[in-house]
Amino acid sequence: RKRVVVLISGRGSNMQALIAATMDPAFPGQIVGVIANRPDAPGLDTARRHDITAIAVDQKAYENREAHEAAVLDVLAGLDPDIVCLAGYMRLLSATFVLRYSGRLINIHPSLLPLFPGLETHERALAAGMRIHGCTVHFVTERMDEGPIIAQAAIAVEAGDTAETLSGRLLAAEHRLYPHALRLVLDGTVRMTNGRAILERRAPAAEAP
Numbered sequence: 274r275k276r277v278v279v280l281i282s283g284r285g286s287n288m289q290a291l292i293a294a295t296m297d298p299a300f301p302g303q304i305v306g307v308i309a310n311r312p313d314a315p316g317l318d319t320a321r322r323h324d325i326t327a328i329a330v331d332q333k334a335y336e337n338r339e340a341h342e343a344a345v346l347d348v349l350a351g352l353d354p355d356i357v358c359l360a361g362y363m364r365l366l367s368a369t370f371v372l373r374y375s376g377r378l379i380n381i382h383p384s385l386l387p388l389f390p391g392l393e394t395h396e397r398a399l400a401a402g403m404r405i406h407g408c409t410v411h412f413v414t415e416r417m418d419e420g421p422i423i424a425q426a427a428i429a430v431e432a433g434d435t436a437e438t439l440s441g442r443l444l445a446a447e448h449r450l451y452p453h454a455l456r457l458v459l460d461g462t463v464r465m466t467n468g469r470a471i472l473e474r475r476a477p478a479a480e481a482p
């Protein structure tokens with residue numbers, strides 16, 4: 274099975290959804306480590322409860338962004354991942370990092386990209402009067418939230434929705450989408466070529482005799 278490392282900054286509920294999916298031995302990858310940029314990220318304990326190596330690389334312990342990122346890259350190299358999943362990792366990655374894992378680095382974002390890159394996506398979807406909202410898993414490139422799209426899920430915006438109710442329902446969709454998208458990348462159904470996400474055509478099912 275392919276080796277997956279998850280990077281988090283906080284709660285880690287998407288990480289937990291990935292852990293749950295990879296507990297199925299038929300899933301094409303296993304989580305070999307979790308890295309957080311904050312030692313108090315609650316997701317670290319969740320990972321440890323599942324006997325997964327969980328390492329904090331505390332950004333406060335480094336002089337600058339470059340030094341912190343170099344330390345994260347060192348820890349990552351030790352875990353030797355095939356795929357790196359960002360799951361609520363709230364730090365921008367440098368071009369060096371992104372190129373090092375090009376085509377093997379994916380992120381979940383709480384909007385239907387290319388709409389609403391950045392933060393406060395639920396507030397902005399509501400302010401725009403959107404009737405649907407959603408989430409996107411995409412390959413990470415040097416431009417934030419602009420990498421090629423792997424998979425998306427949409428939900429309806431309901432009357433009376435607030436950013437809280439909307440984000441709560443969207444989170445449930447994220448938890449279904451991320452394992453699905455990871456599987457597509459791990460089994461080669463989707464890959465990044467020349468800066469685009471290519472969706473392989475499935476072999477047609479054999480015709481019944």
Ligand code: GAR
Nearest residue numbers: 283284285286287288361381382383
């Ligand atoms: C998720 O909603 C994720 O889509 C979002 O942060 C949350 C993390 O929750 N990511 C971003 O906003 C990336 N810019 P989690 O820690 O419970 O998975």
